[in-house]
Amino acid sequence: MIIDFSPLELKYRYKIMSRSIIPRPIAWIVTEGKTLNIAPFSYFMALSSNPPTLIVSIGHKKDGTQKDTLKNILQTKKCTICSVTPDQITQMHASSESLPEEVSEAEAFGIATKRIVEDFPPIITDSPSAFFCELNQVVDLSGSKTIPLIVEIKKYYIADNYFDPNYNFELDLVARVGREYRLCNKKIEP
Template sequence: MNIDFSKLSGKDIYKVVSSTVIPRPIAWISTLNKEGVLNLAPFSYFIPLGAEYLIVAIGHKSSGEEKDTLNNIKETGLATISFVSTNTMEKMNLSSNELSSDISESKEYNIEMKSIDSAFPDMVSRSEGAFFCEFDRIVDMPHMTVPVILKIKKAYFQNNICDENYDIKMNNIARVGKSYAKLDNI
């Protein structure tokens, strides 16, 4: 089948790309709004952009408004990305539900958080690791998602995950089409 993207809707383009660019790691992003409410949401369009930068594509709410994650990153300039493994997958799925910006997903769904560095939003407590990031820029693109570039300032990994040579062995899961896959056999 020959597919001309200029003839597809944004939804169909998303479907083609998300079903073929696999696996896609999941960025479970925590941010704070200006009132101090912690927002926690997963995004499966997340890739490294060189050694120190990440790019996360953040979609819009079903209403068309910007997601709380994007608003909070713009307001505070900070984000923490917790990694998702099989032991956190169920809670990660719950946190994808749209809630009002004054309700914290971590409190609503009883997701325990912990502070590693007080300068950044808390990470998911049961996550094996996290990146602590500063906002760098938004890439202006006329699509359904907003590409946000974040600079990694610090990282945290459980002691049994990372050794003194920085060899890291995590039990991440990723999106594979519409499903999830454990990445231990890749």
């Protein structure tokens, strides 16, 4: 069956894409604005290793205004993207709730953070890895309320207990598959 996307309602396009492009890693993005903002995004992927870039798509709030993450990145040009472990799923999922801009998810949901790189937002304390990124480019999808951002990796954090001098990290990270969260580091033999 061939499905034509042009007449398809947005909710069905989303369902097809979110169930077919799997797994989608979770970008738990930390930004700074009026408060410390922490929010998860599953439309996130590596884009290139030269320059080292990632892409994340950020929608708008239900009222049509910019999400705090988007507003903060556009203003400060910086973000810290933390990985998510199975132990962090409850807090990560809670941080997706829409809060007033003056309320920090760190305080509302008890998410511990620590600043380890000057001039970048802090990491989530228990995250085993994080990318410290600067805004490289805003992609214009004419007519879309979703704004794809290309961010360039400037520094990378890996917890000491995961570090390997050959950079062969084995991280147990969470990804989104359809509506569910799953562990994305399980090897399958061909």
